[in-house]
Amino acid sequence: xxxxxxxxxxxxxxxxxxxxxxxxxxxxxxxxxxxxxxxxxxxxxxxxxxxxxxxxxxxxxxxxxxxxxxxxxxxxxxxxxxxxxxxxxxxxxxxxxxxxxxxxxxxxxxxxxxxxxxxxxxxxxxxxxxxxxxxxxxxxxxxxxxxxxxxxxxxxxxxxxxxxxxxxxxxxxxxxxxxxxxxxxxxxxxxxxxxxxxxxxxxxxxxxxxxxxxx
Amino acid sequence: xxxxxxxxxxxxxxxxxxxxxxxxxxxxxxxxxxxxxxxxxxxxxxxxxxxxxxxxxxxxxxxxxxxxxxxxxxxxxxxxxxxxxxxxxxxxxxxxxxxxxxxxxxxxxxxxxxxxxxxxxxxxxxxxxxxxxxxxxxxxxxxxxxxxxxxxxxxxxxxxxxxxxxxxxxxxxxxxxxxxxxxxxxxxxxxxxxxxxxxxxxxxxxxxxxxxxxx
Numbered sequence: 001x002x003x004x005x006x007x008x009x010x011x012x013x014x015x016x017x018x019x020x021x022x023x024x025x026x027x028x029x030x031x032x033x034x035x036x037x038x039x040x041x042x043x044x045x046x047x048x049x050x051x052x053x054x055x056x057x058x059x060x061x062x063x064x065x066x067x068x069x070x071x072x073x074x075x076x077x078x079x080x081x082x083x084x085x086x087x088x089x090x091x092x093x094x095x096x097x098x099x100x101x102x103x104x105x106x107x108x109x110x111x112x113x114x115x116x117x118x119x120x121x122x123x124x125x126x127x128x129x130x131x132x133x134x135x136x137x138x139x140x141x142x143x144x145x146x147x148x149x150x151x152x153x154x155x156x157x158x159x160x161x162x163x164x165x166x167x168x169x170x171x172x173x174x175x176x177x178x179x180x181x182x183x184x185x186x187x188x189x190x191x192x193x194x195x196x197x198x199x200x201x202x203x204x205x206x207x208x209x210x211x212x213x214x215x
Numbered sequence: 216x217x218x219x220x221x222x223x224x225x226x227x228x229x230x231x232x233x234x235x236x237x238x239x240x241x242x243x244x245x246x247x248x249x250x251x252x253x254x255x256x257x258x259x260x261x262x263x264x265x266x267x268x269x270x271x272x273x274x275x276x277x278x279x280x281x282x283x284x285x286x287x288x289x290x291x292x293x294x295x296x297x298x299x300x301x302x303x304x305x306x307x308x309x310x311x312x313x314x315x316x317x318x319x320x321x322x323x324x325x326x327x328x329x330x331x332x333x334x335x336x337x338x339x340x341x342x343x344x345x346x347x348x349x350x351x352x353x354x355x356x357x358x359x360x361x362x363x364x365x366x367x368x369x370x371x372x373x374x375x376x377x378x379x380x381x382x383x384x385x386x387x388x389x390x391x392x393x394x395x396x397x398x399x400x401x402x403x404x405x406x407x408x409x410x411x412x413x414x415x416x417x418x419x420x421x422x423x424x425x426x427x428x429x430x
Binding site (some may be wrong): 169184 | 275282
């Protein structure tokens, strides 16, 4: 069986954009499968006591983030057009994504949403944007939007977000490889290596990754 | 003239440990000079409204950080022994560092402090630890400790911390290359490349790094 990682992402997250646009290619090169898992960061931030994105609550950090994103997009050859609203409401996009995954084009839809949002500055809370993303993914906008409004899909997104919180996720993107959590686009390579069983050991310990090391 | 980066670090910061133990070697290989600049993160966190390290305020993030550090130390072949107190009070260590830099062994002293703190779990607010670090650096503990208590050194550290805040630093380690800020041990390579004039450009802009792009 091919090694696998889970890719947890949130549509309002800038660094999730970077990860989403490269993960399949990078993982394929590494021989690792990717399971895409959209979730909502809002409820998790709220549970931590944040009323808004930390990038808005701490403007110095926010200014840095946009500049960092600019540099990283340039490096990755991705377009960047900062949307007027940040963070955007990604609830509807996440629901549509769950529908699209059930229809076989969830990745294409997700990448289309991110491209419209951060590459073209579009509002992903706007139904027209989501329709366009479904079309770009080769799907039927009417059907996807209708199913996205169903109780079943709403519940599934709520469950997926609850699972994220239970498993210790506190930011996006995050990767899980063999039960190990990696946070941030910067940790994609480490997660892929971990999935393949590659480990380094601390010089002062025999097996630092044994359970209950106290860390 | 050789390109240069500034290395801003805080003695209580775990990721500053990782950066401090590798920066000279990595920068030397890249042909870039490093200017080491210790500062205090406490006053900057306080100005942001944090009463403690975010890793303590958000325990889920804190648990992740220690695990991440464990993995990264293993990769970097660095010992890791988590100190009882976190974050530690690094004021006295930073003052001593300024004295040691004026005497020509500030880097050796700084690395010794980090090694004792995170490699051996020692308390850097304890004078005995600082004396040991000065000795490891080849210096005279009595003289360094005495000078570290002078008004001149106290003022210099306060000024250095004020400069960090003015220049937009909000975390440690940070690197500044040709006026450009890079945050986090993960951005060392990017900072070195920037110092050497290596730039990537956004596909949708002619020169995204021109001033006043709005980001």
